[in-house]
Structures are given as C-alpha cells and as structure tokens.
Amino acid sequence: MTMGGDAGHDLGGFIEASEADYYEQVVRRHFRGDGCIVDAGCFIGASTKALIRGLDACDPQHDAELPIIAIDRFTASDHYVVDFLAQMGADVRFGESFLPEFLRNLGQQALRVEIRAGDLVQVGRIERTIELAVIDLAKTPALNGFVLQRWVPQMVPGHSLIIQQDFYSPTQPWIAHSMAGLLDYVSLEHDKVGESAVFRLERPIPANVLREATLGWDRRDALPRLDRMIELLGTRVSAPLRLMRALAFHGLGHNAKARSLLEEELAQPTAPSDQKWEKWLSAAVVAVMPEAFEFNAVLGQLYWRHGAQRLGHA
Ligand SMILES: C[S@@+](CC[C@H](N)C(=O)[O-])C[C@H]1O[C@@H](n2cnc3c(N)ncnc32)[C@H](O)[C@@H]1O
Structure with a gap:
C-alpha cells in the first residue's frame, strides 16, 4: 500500500x-x-x-x-x-x-x-x-x-x-x-x-x-520475582509469565512441578488473548513433556504446516 x-x-x-x-x-x-x-x-x-x-x-x-x-x-x-x-x-x-x-x-x-x-x-x-x-x-x-x-x-x-x-x-x-x-x-x-x-x-x-x-534470571531465587510480577499483573494477562514460570522449573530440573503447571494451563476453559498463545503453549509442552507427542503426529503437523503448501497440496 x-x-x-x-x-x-x-x-x-x-x-x-x-x-x-x-x-x-x-x-x-x-x-x-x-x-x-x-x-x-x-x-x-x-x-x-x-x-x-x-x-x-x-x-x-x-x-x-x-x-x-x-x-x-x-x-x-x-x-x-x-x-x-x-x-x-x-x-x-x-x-x-x-x-x-x-x-x-x-x-x-x-x-x-x-x-x-x-x-x-x-x-x-x-x-x-x-x-x-x-x-x-x-x-x-x-x-x-x-x-x-x-x-x-x-x-x-x-x-x-x-x-x-x-x-x-x-x-x-x-x-x-x-x-x-x-x-x-x-x-x-x-x-x-x-x-x-x-x-x-x-x-x-x-x-x-x-x-x-538484570542478572540471575535463570537461578532458583529468580522465581519469587516472577511470582511478584504475576501477582501484580493478575490472572487476566499473566498467562505467558506463568509459562515462563513452568519453563523455569523445568530448567531447574523440577519436571513434575513444571508439568503440573503446564497441565493447569492446558485445562483452562478459555485461551488467553495473546496472538501467539498456541505457539507458546505448544512449544512449552514439547519442551517439558516431549513424550506427549508421537513421532508421526509431529511429522503430520510439520507436513501440514510447512510441506503441503510448498508441494502445492494445500
Ligand atoms: C522484532 S524486530 C523489531 C520490530 C520493530 N520494532 C517494528 O516495529 O516492526 C527486532 C529488531 O532488533 C534488531 N536487533 C536485534 N539485536 C540487535 C542488536 N544487538 N543491536 C541492534 N539491533 C538489534 C534486529 O535487527 C531487528 O530489526
């Protein structure tokens, strides 16, 4: 234009x-x-x-x-x-x-x-x-x-x-x-x-x-800070920060905690309004619980997202 x-x-x-x-x-x-x-x-x-x-x-x-x-x-x-x-x-x-x-x-x-x-x-x-x-x-x-x-x-x-x-x-x-x-x-x-x-x-x-x-975002003592920000923002907009929190637990080796936090997000009845929410949530799920995805399912997703269009099938 x-x-x-x-x-x-x-x-x-x-x-x-x-x-x-x-x-x-x-x-x-x-x-x-x-x-x-x-x-x-x-x-x-x-x-x-x-x-x-x-x-x-x-x-x-x-x-x-x-x-x-x-x-x-x-x-x-x-x-x-x-x-x-x-x-x-x-x-x-x-x-x-x-x-x-x-x-x-x-x-x-x-x-x-x-x-x-x-x-x-x-x-x-x-x-x-x-x-x-x-x-x-x-x-x-x-x-x-x-x-x-x-x-x-x-x-x-x-x-x-x-x-x-x-x-x-x-x-x-x-x-x-x-x-x-x-x-x-x-x-x-x-x-x-x-x-x-x-x-x-x-x-x-x-x-x-x-x-x-500006230091130490990946340390254990970073979590209370993230919690403080999540509380300030409130539930309506803080969903992406809750993903950061789950990923932080994962990065610190607390996988069970990370999974339960992600499961809470997956169970929410309505998705947050973030344009990239599905992308962010699925990337976090792949990172934290890769076994949730069967190889063929991932292959299928990739085909439809990238391959089909390129090959003229979509
Ligand atoms: C997401 S884009 C910005 C989008 C832009 N504000 C707009 O309105 O469309 C990020 C930009 O940061 C620049 N960038 C990333 N790292 C940089 C660095 N170390 N120094 C200077 N520019 C950088 C990239 O070249 C890129 O153009």
Whole structure:
C-alpha cells in the first residue's frame, strides 16, 4: 500500500496494530520535548512511524536535536528478519543491510530521526534525557542489561516511560524478571498492549539495583520475582509469565512441578488473548513433556504446516 513519496511506503513490521496505535497515543499524551524518544530495534520502521504520528499530533516544543533516536543493526542477521523481508519482496540476503527498506518506508520522515546503524553496544550510548524508550531488541540478557543500566539513569523520575515490547514473550523471560526486580522504583503504566508492557520510572534507581535486576534470571531465587510480577499483573494477562514460570522449573530440573503447571494451563476453559498463545503453549509442552507427542503426529503437523503448501497440496 503506497502512501505517497514524501510520507514513505507502508511496508508493515513486526508490531501488532494495537501496539502501533498505543505508541502513537503515548507520544501524543506524554512527550514534552525536553528529551528524546528511543526506538530500540526499529527494524524497517513500523514503530518509528507510529512514534512520528504521535509527534505530529502533539507538536512539542522540542530542542534543536532530532526527537527520535532509532537504533538497529539494520542487517538481516536473524532468520525471521530474512523471512519477513523476503515475504515483502525485498531483495535482501542474509547478512545484507535493510537500511534502504527503512528509508523507503519512512520517506521524508526519516529526516526527523537520528538513525543509528550498528550493534546496540556500538551505537547505543545516549547522553540526552530519555522521555520514552521503546525496547524491541532486548533479545539476550546482556542486551536487556545494557538498555536498563545505560538508559534508565538518563530518564526522568515521575515521567519517563519504558515500553518493553517483548515483555510477554516466554522465550525472553529475563525481561519480566528484570522489570520485577525494579518494582520498588517503577510502576506499571499499562499492563498489556500486544506483547508489550509499559512501566513508568517513579524514582531514581541505584546502579547496583539496576545491575542486580538484570542478572540471575535463570537461578532458583529468580522465581519469587516472577511470582511478584504475576501477582501484580493478575490472572487476566499473566498467562505467558506463568509459562515462563513452568519453563523455569523445568530448567531447574523440577519436571513434575513444571508439568503440573503446564497441565493447569492446558485445562483452562478459555485461551488467553495473546496472538501467539498456541505457539507458546505448544512449544512449552514439547519442551517439558516431549513424550506427549508421537513421532508421526509431529511429522503430520510439520507436513501440514510447512510441506503441503510448498508441494502445492494445500
Ligand atoms: C522484532 S524486530 C523489531 C520490530 C520493530 N520494532 C517494528 O516495529 O516492526 C527486532 C529488531 O532488533 C534488531 N536487533 C536485534 N539485536 C540487535 C542488536 N544487538 N543491536 C541492534 N539491533 C538489534 C534486529 O535487527 C531487528 O530489526
């Protein structure tokens, strides 16, 4: 869908429509212009464009510097990224740059963005005040640790917001664990939009607390933290964190406990609203109770999901 030369092209992205709308609204309501917005892991710019739409609506009195800092490696280094680009018809091979796609997507709006192309640890030094950070690259505990330890000290207590885009993804449990470790200093601004959770910095966080929060997510003493976050979120939205909890027990060798927790989830009368719930739950079941799947059943599933379409049978 083309929006016209100056406005760029609408090339989509990984965030859900509800998240894009929320990002726009949050900038509109929240951004004062005395700091910047960081779009960390912007990919081809769906999140960036939503943030720009918010800026257009609030027209803040910002300083001479560009209001948005967009950070990404801008190289197709993950298979899901390569697949997405292939699906949209982009000629980008594994390891090549997708920065041209980002620029095409943004059009003239790219001039309003400080684009930082490189690995987070190479290009992520920020010395400005940060009013809003949208984090979509905390893909490892180390990257999450970098973001929280380097950027939270640049934030304004009582004002700045942290959007953790992968908060509900059970493959990245260190995010929920780290935010749980900061709950004496941050409040929950918005419990759930898509896979994101939104936190407000309430008071300055000592460096040792920030460091401690980002370590040890895979240790036994991590479980009470996860429990605290699950309690705060409540049953309606915490199902993915309950999967993280079951997987944590599994990782610690408590298989019977892990199984009983998963069985509780399987017995729920209604599925949570998460778009990826079935994928997450089935992956957890395969990990914790692989014997539940007969070889032929798995083969059949794979055939229907991947093979049939490729062979023209579906
Ligand atoms: C899920 S995508 C982000 C989706 C995007 N926010 C959107 O609106 O569609 C995650 C992005 O993080 C980037 N990324 C992952 N690890 C990174 C790192 N260490 N440094 C910089 N970028 C990284 C990837 O290149 C990818 O574009």
